[in-house]
Amino acid sequence: MFNKDRLRIAKELRGLSNPEFAEKLGCSTSKVKQLLDVEREISENDQAIICKTLNLPLSFFTTEDTPKLLETDQVFYRSVARIKAQYRKSNEAYMLLAVEINKYLTKKFKLPVFHRPDLDVTESLGESHYAERMASELRSLWSLGNQPINNILSLCELKGIRVFRLPLEVKEIDALSFFDDESGSPFMFINNFKSAERTRFDCAHELGHVVMHTHNKHIRDEKDNRILETEADQFASEFLMPTDGFRATAPRYLSLDSMIKYKKTWRTSLKAINYKAHKLGYISDWVNRSNSMKINSLGYNINEPEETHRDESVMLPKIIGLLATQPDFDKQKMLNEIGISEYDFNELTFDSLTKLDVQKKKPKLRIVE
Structure with missing residues (x-):
């Protein structure tokens, strides 16, 4: 039928x-x-x-x-009101495909299991310094210290969060996340059309939602959503740039030029460095405003100066590589079982099948006697 x-x-x-x-x-x-x-x-x-x-x-x-489409209030969007219904429905359909991919892979392999961190999450919204405290406590629980995080996308995968790529390049949808009750796994979706620094921040932002907000199932209104989004931003800033580590390594004089050099330490955006420096009192309100205007006028808010390398999924390409080593593996059979095209599979899994094909085509070196 x-x-x-x-x-x-x-x-x-x-x-x-x-x-x-x-x-x-x-x-x-x-x-x-x-x-x-x-x-x-x-x-x-x-x-x-x-x-x-x-x-x-x-x-x-x-x-x-x-499959039942997710209710919109189950998904953490930046602003539902700004997203066209066409884009929202398309993204939510892609989420269903990601869930199907996860079901297939969990049948084949024992994937990392998500354990909700033992954090003192609060039911109240907007508590002062709540998000920064959660970020600091999570860093401690995960033994990250105050050092820069090398690959936050891979870190989330290791902790049992299913990370996929959003195929649509829609600026209103930077990233999103939700908790899948059936599998017991949080799902995170990020876009790659922005700078590597912004994508890292998006990943940390969604991680904030996962650890702080997915326990709460109440229906959110637009006002609540704005508070949760602010908390996720605050979490991301502290998680990527812990205050103690920032204080210990920040240059004595923070001009825009020195910030461009310093942002390479944390691999965050120039805008994020300027925000953190102002929040910690390293620059005045006037300098902060002046820097923000200059960042916008130079286009650095869109095109990041001296962009860092992009964090990559480690788990998905590795799993597909392991699948391919099995004698009975057939790519088309796998796609048919999931119910997905090769194009959509690659879009969601960071081109894992394309990378597999490239590896197979690499010439083998032979010793000629």
């Missing part, structure tokens, strides 16, 4: 309205409505056209179970 609910999800995944879907299929809008009608069957020919048009295997549509 061709699952009509899954067809609707697939249409949302590609961000298509009924007229847009009809245009891609080369048919009328009324025909699309017939395809979506649960009472009508879809011919094998139409099924093949739909699969090709939406770039999804037939197995995606013939799976009996219908």
